[in-house]
Amino acid sequence: MTDATVHHQPTPRDYWVIAGILFVITAIEISVAYVDAFDPVVAPVLITLSAVKFALVVGWFMHLKYDLKRYRALFYIGLVAAPILFGAVLFTFGVLIGD
Amino acid sequence: MTTDTAVTAAHPDHHSDHHPDPAVVRKTAMWVFLGSEFLFFGSLITTFLLYRTRVNDGPAAADVFDIPFTSVSSFVLLMSSLTMVLAHHAAGRKDWRQMRVWLLATALLGMVFLAGQVFEFTEFVHEGLTVSTSPFGSSFYVLTGFHGAHVAVGVVLLLALAFMSFGGKFRDTEGLNVEMVGLYWHFVDIVWIAIFTIVYLLQV
Amino acid sequence: MTTTTAAPPATGKGIWSWVTTTDHKRIGILYGVTSIFFFLVGGIEALLIRSQLALPNGEILSADAYNQLFTMHATTMVFLVVMPLGAAFTNYFLPLQLGARDVAFPRMNALSYWIFIFGGLFLTISFFVGGGPDGGWFGYAPLSTQVGEVVRMDYWALGLIVLGVASIASSVNFITTVLTVRAPGMTLMRMPVFAWMSFIISFLLLFSLPIVSVGLFQVYFDRNLGTLFFDAANGGDPVLWQHLFWLFGHPEVYVLILPAMGIVSEVLPTFARKPLFGRTFVIFSGMAIGFMGFGVWAHHMFTTGLGPVAEAAFALTTMFIAVPTGVKIFNWLGTIWGGSLRMNTSMLFSLGFIFLFVIGGLSGVTHAVVPADAQQHDTYYVVAHFHYVLFGGAIFGIFSGIYYWFPKVSGKMLGERLGKWNFWTMFVGMNLTFAPMHILGLNGMPRRTYRYGEGLGFDLWNMVATIGSFVLAIGVLLFLINAWRSYRRGEVAGPDPWDGRTLEWTPSSPPPPHNFDEIPVVQAEDDFWHRKYGVDEHGRTVPRADYRPPVPGGPPAGLHLPSPSYYPFLSAFGMFLTTMGLVYVPWGLLVTGLGAVVMMWGLFGWSMENLVREHRR
Structure with missing residues (x-):
């Protein structure tokens, strides 16, 4: 809005796409936690996936990337x-x- | 363009009395505050990690956690970030009606999340996990409880914003207010992203 | 944003004008006066402690009273004296030094003050309702979590949480102030060193207070909700409390000393008439101290059995943190070296600071040696160490600041003759009190015991220390007399009594509510000095022929100052009631509910009032 560095703000369409990605990641997380085959790598995979979610919310929803x-x-x-x-x-x- | 701290306040060519941009002032303060919240939740999560296996005679994480249920409530909170950012966008377009709709939707999702938490706590207590059962119980309830308190504060702020916008008296600061509450709300959401992974998924 | 009519500047008289003030200068004065009051309270507590210990098997205090007094002496001095005195100077001088009209959020600034004073009252009230906190200022669990019939440690835990909220709010405010409302041309590196230290302290508080708040909540829940955080019998771990406390407690040490370091870095250049030697180094050392201050907390816990790796690591970081401190001392000595010194009281206190702080710093380094520390732990040697840095360091630095800035705040000079007496009695008293404690500690006298037996070799030095503490008290008394007399009929100061270097000496003394008639455009470090003095062809400092002292003209037309507001007071009062009720769970929850309503009322009114604009100045 009033900020100087706003070049191309994300549009509502971007927000919906990101929400979709967040949904998919959450689904993957839950299946990783449940499927026994993933047991040896469950911790690093879950931490990585939630870090991606974290970055998406901070970067786009909180506009940190654009601010x-x-x-x-x-x-x-x-x-x-x-x-x-x-x-x-x-x-x-x-x-x-x-x- | 003002991109760096050292430059922002230093425009010698500026006219004699200079007004800092209120948006920059308030958003700076909000980001500073959010930085400190990391340490707050960090301390609570640390306590939980230290105590997660100290269950005494009570139930352990795997005995009580209902991952499908918590996944749904996590998803509700995640989607409330979407509605929040749409409210902010509507405020940017000065579309006050749509802004109110999205604000109320966000508050509603927040309340659904809180209701889920209340339900979950009740279930756990029935299954024999209370704050005094074990250090695991103490740290679990206090961590998720403080997060819930943050959500509750956010809901109050959202409702206040929506309510205040009806009068139309606050138009010139409205967009900024929505953005400030939005930053707080998204932060509460990302804390839950961490809690959901560390406290729930990694412990079952 | 809409332009509204000019708000009436807060120049009124009477109590209401002080309750509703949003002027950073008035809030600074409020902080200062309140802290001096608590300084007397904490001092009386200290005198009672020393009286009890003057002779073996002292009879003056019971063990119970002694526990309350040493707990509250430390809590008062740390949270209600040294911290808010730093906040007082920061409030008053940060905007002036930055060339700003106020802090970024004037009403939030008032809120911080009111929360602080209600927190102080809250802690002090405990004495009258069943006894003050008695578990030490560090509140070690499980001593602090044992639930007796009394609620003393509830007062302590909740009181510190409240004070923490006040400090976090003012830290956010000060950081935002530094980042957004500096005068044009005032780059970060041109900021005066005191402003820099305030900036660093704000970050330290911002990141350390949340940690201890969590610990304090856990203590409170253990006491009132039946949680098991620190209950070793049921799987809890009291050592966790020590981590959470010292993760805050050590950065806190630098929160207490950095204001003094900032003050000394202003005073020495002024009275040596030289720029601060290695200014950039002093600033970066401050940052290094702030940064490393977070990496040394476990040296308070060397006797808890951390394991050899952790002990070695924390011993190393503790030794390393002496380096930036040493750099600063070197720079201060470099500043006075070859300067034309003016030995007034402010300068004496600054020099006293350096001397005493070096002693305290050196005994601090001895704590880094783990085996030696295990011997010194919980003895009077530690008491001697931290009083040299906190009294000899922080308080002497603050007194230097009081003598330095009193003319600016009051418009009157603080008397030099009584001032010298003030300095020398305090200096002698301080050394008489705390130097013997080194010997007592090394001879094995433990801290926090209300009595010691006869014939243990502690008699002589305890007596000396007690005599010293009364000399110290006389010194403080002389200060109060001096301040009162100077305020009543001191010499009129004028805007720039010291031939100062930084922007706060530009406006009149005391400055008008709007601080600067015209916002200065800064062109150099020590900008005010460079406006007054230039360099001739031989490299000598000479007054500029073209310099004219600014003539006070009044605020520019259409200037908006932050309007007075009673909502900060109301919100803080609501918070006070909320906290008060939490002590007396469950029936107290009624009071908590009432307090919550009052707080909501205050905050809601506040946000409605927002129309009147916070940033219009």
Whole structure:
């Protein structure tokens, strides 16, 4: 809207397409969690898929991809800091995600 | 074009009294705030990961979780992000009627999600998982409960926006208000994306 | 956006004008006065503690009273004195130093203050309704989660959550202020160092407070809801609390010291009449300290059995964080080296800061050595260490700032003669009080015990420390007398009494509500100095012939200042009631409900009022 860097905002059609992708990914996630054949790779696959969902919502629905770089920087600080700090905490307890 | 922090405020050619763009000011604040929310939910998720197998004599994750049910409610929340962004788009076109429709749809989806959470909690309690059964129970309820509280706040904000738009007194800030609530709402959604994977899918 | 009529600037008198003020300068004064009040409260608590410990087998306090006093002394000094004093300076001077008319969100700024003071009252009320919190300012579980008949630690947990909300709100506000409302030409690297430190502190609070809030909620739920987070008998893990607390607690240490570092970085160049030596290094060291401050928390937990890998890692990061701190000390010394020094009280406090902070910093590095730390842990050696950095460091830096900026805030000079007495009594008192604690600690005297036996070798130094604490109290008293007398009939200061370097010395003292008649266009670091002085052909600093001091003219036509609002106060009061009710679950939930309604009323009224525009200035 009032922003300077708006070149080509996504259209409602893009939003529906993204919602469709989100639906498909969620469906895949659930089947991966259920199908026993995937057991050895279930954690990395699920984490990757939800990271994709995360990125789609943040990038398009929250317009981060189209907005000021500053917002990205501010957002990334928290996004990067949290896993590092809490990873260290869990490490001292001998617990890590997905083990 | 203003793309960098160092440049934004520094226009020496600007006329003597300079007004920062309210959209930039408020959105900056919102993104700053959302950055801190990562640490809030990070702490709760960490607690859960530490305690997820400490079930005492109570049920474990695999005993109580109903993945198909939670998948549906997750999907409801995911779709509420779609309706939210459509509301924002309508506000951008100054199509206030359509904006209200999408805002109310978003609030409704949020309430469906909350109702699902209430139902789920009730079920779990019947199956013997309470906050005092085990550290697993404590951390599960407190994590998902705080997320639910965030959704509830979002629903209140959405309803307030829709309600306030009827009078037509707030037209000049309306689009920005919708965008701000939208950022918050989408953030609550992405936190649920993480919770759904880490707390539900990875534990069964 | 629509243009509305010019809002009346908040120049009124009377209590109502202060309750509804949205002027960052008035809010800064409110923060300052409130913190000084709590400084006296915390000081009296400290004097009671020292009186009890003056002689072996002290009889003045019961064990129970002692526990409440040491808990509340620390809680008060950290959350209600040093933090808000930093916020006071930031509120008052951040917009002035940036060349702005106010912070980004004036009403949210007022909200932060009111939440803060209600949080402070909330904590203090506990003394009158069954006793103050008594589980230590760190609230270690399971001591803090044991449910007695009293609700002391509920007050503590909820009080800190409330204060945390206030700090997060003001951090968001300050970060946004720095990023969006700087004057034209005021690039980030041209920002004064104090503004930089405030910016960094805001990030530290923003990312550390949510973590401890979660921990505090868990403590509260363990006490009231029957959760098992820290219940070791049922699978909970009290060490998790320590992680959540110190993940906040260590960045918090830098939250307390960085304002002082920022102040000293303003005071030394002014009174040495030289630019800050290695200015960029000072700024980047501040960032490095902020960044690394998140990577050292577990050195508070070396005796919890973290395992050799974690202990080695945190020992290393702890040693490394001394490097940026050392860089700063080096730069301050470089600044005064060869300068033409003016040894006034503000300068004395800054020099005292450097001297005492170095001592505290060095004893801090000894904690990084894990085996040594295991011996020092929970002894008076640690007490000596952190009082050297928090009193000798933070408080001395803040006093330097008070002497430096009092003329700007009040329009009067703060008396030099009493000021020197103030400095020297505080300096002597501080060393008499805390230096002996090093010896006591190394001789094995444990912290947080209300008595010690005779003949253990603790008698002499405890007596010295107690005498020192009363000398310190006299020093603080001298300050109060000095401030009162100077405010009443001090020498009139004028806009620029120190021949200052930064923008806050441009407008009159005190500045008008709109701060600057015309928003300055910044062309250099220390912009104000460069307007006054140039360099001649021999490289010497000479006054510019063409410089004319600005003449106050009044606000530009059509200027909109943020209008006063009582909604911040109302919302904060609602939040106070909400929290109050949570202490007395279940019947208190009625009060909570009432508070929620009041809060909603406040916030809803607030958003309706938004019409009156927040950014029109």
